[in-house]
Structure formats: structure tokens, C-alpha cells
Amino acid sequence: MDLAVQIVNFNTKAHLVRCLESVVAALSRSGLSGRVLVLENGSDDDLRDLVPAFGEAVEWHESAVNLGFGGGQNRLAHVTRSRYLCFVNPDVVMPGDADVLGTLVRACSDPDVAVAGPMLVGSDGTPQRWDHGELHGMRARISNGAAEAYWRERHDRADVAWVSGACMMIDRDSFTQADGFDERYFLYKEEEDLCLRIRRAGKRVRYEPAVRVSHIGSVVAERRPEHFRPSIDHYVQKNFPHRWRRWALRVLYLGWARRG
Numbered sequence: 001m002d003l004a005v006q007i008v009n010f011n012t013k014a015h016l017v018r019c020l021e022s023v024v025a026a027l028s029r030s031g032l033s034g035r036v037l038v039l040e041n042g043s044d045d046d047l048r049d050l051v052p053a054f055g056e057a058v059e060w061h062e063s064a065v066n067l068g069f070g071g072g073q074n075r076l077a078h079v080t081r082s083r084y085l086c087f088v089n090p091d092v093v094m095p096g097d098a099d100v101l102g103t104l105v106r107a108c109s110d111p112d113v114a115v116a117g118p119m120l121v122g123s124d125g126t127p128q129r130w131d132h133g134e135l136h137g138m139r140a141r142i143s144n145g146a147a148e149a150y151w152r153e154r155h156d157r158a159d160v161a162w163v164s165g166a167c168m169m170i171d172r173d174s175f176t177q178a179d180g181f182d183e184r185y186f187l188y189k190e191e192e193d194l195c196l197r198i199r200r201a202g203k204r205v206r207y208e209p210a211v212r213v214s215h216i217g218s219v220v221a222e223r224r225p226e227h228f229r230p231s232i233d234h235y236v237q238k239n240f241p242h243r244w245r246r247w248a249l250r251v252l253y254l255g256w257a258r259r260g
Contacts, residue, residue: 003027003034003105004082008072012090013045015216017053022094024057030102035059037076042066069165070181070190077172077180084108085175089166091216092120100211104169107206114174114203115195117163118211127153128217132207133161133192147236149192160207161199165191167213174203182238188231196239 005023009016020036027034036058040047042065051060059079067075073087084105094100100118107116120131133149134140136159143150144161168191178197181190195205 001034001080001082002032003084003086003101004076004080005034005036005086005088005101006073006076007036007038007088007090008041008069008076009038009045009047009090010041010043010066011045013047015091017050018093019088019090020054020058022096023088024054025096026094026101030099030105032101032105034082035080037061037079039063039072039076041072068183068186070185071183074180074183077175083172085170085172087165087168089215092167093214095212095214098211100213103208103211107208108169108171112204113206114171114198115163116169116206116208118167118213119209120164120166120215121212122217123214128215131164135159135161147240154207155209157210158207159204162192162195162205163207166215174198177201184234185231189235193235193239
């Protein structure tokens, strides 16, 4: 099987039907052999009425407790043995006039590329600032070294530091070799951490802005301090142990950020 598209639901049923309709259509349009999997991740949603609507096009799984984003995606990744995995948030809608999944799979078929992601756009078509983190250039180096991120609008394909987990394609072998998502992140920073580990292993992360998907945003991951702050702390302590170097780069980053 070529591809498993994985969606983790947590109180997002209101968005899930439209997302699934677009994903099922996108998979059919791509010509890839694949499956669409949904995990009901310990939320208050009852998804049983959706099962007959999608028939065999969607597989349904359930966790009695909330495993977090990374934990939920790791759980689904064990269900199949597909060559590629695509993580999709329930508030994403794929367009009907573009081969999103095929394009992202082709990007990851490059032996040097492990991860690919599209441009995320809001309801007005405006690019969303958190769909990727820049990799090259002085501002990107300062931001990445300070455990922050630098975004700029771009319309050309590029190697980047990370792409958003709202819509992320990944080569399964690379995902497995990286041990999947670090489940110590309950929410936030998990995709940045995964992409950083993959880049440190010598693989590349590709941003494909020619492919656009709609993303509402802040539906799956509101910035709640009880999750956000611990994730930031874990990301910093795990990946940036050189405290004085990080402090110096953060001073530069904050000075640049204040100047805009």
C-alpha cells in the first residue's frame, strides 16, 4: 500500500465530515493505493453516525483516553504498513482541483527528502504564518538556534526546517527510524521536533507551496498554557543543551523581533 492518511479527532466532529469528504476524494484522485484512518482520541464526540456515510472509504479507531496529537498519530501508524504516512488535522480541507496527496508523495519519493508539506491558507486564501519554518538565511539561523521559528511568505519550493503537522507527508522508514513522534509533547512543537531529528539524521524537509490546502487553525490546537509551556521547555532542553549559545541567539532573535 502506498499511503495511509491519518486523522486524529478530539472534539472536532463539526469539521470532520468536510475534511473526510475532501481527503477521500483526494486519495481517489491521486491514483495511489491507500487507506484513510480516523482515531477518536478520547473526546466527547460520538462518531458512530459517520460510519455508514463513508462506508469502506474510512477506517475508524478509538482510544479511551486522549493520547495527545503525537500519541494518537503514533497509534494509527502501527495499524498499516504503508510506504508513506500523511498526518491531516480535522480542520483541513483539500481542494478538488489539485493532486495534493500525489504531489506530496512525489516530493518524498526523492531519496534525500523524508517530509513534505503544502501551503496552508485561511478562508480568505491568505497563507498562514505557521505552515513552515525557514531553514536558510541569517534570520532563520538565529531563530532556529534560539529554539524559535522564522516564517516568510514564499511561493517557491524550498528545503525548510519544518512543516506543519496539520498536513504533513512523511516517508514511513524515516518516521520509524526517528521513533515517530515524541509523546512527551502532548500538544505543540511535536512536528518541529520530529523534523529536527529527521534533518539531523541527514534527510531533508520540503515545503511545496504550489500545493495549497485550506486550514481553519486553532481548532485542534488552541494555545493553552498548560500544554504550550511544557512543550516549549521540553523542546529547548532536549534539542538545545548549550545554554549560553542559546541565550545569545535568543537575545539576537528578540532584538530582531522587536524591530519587526
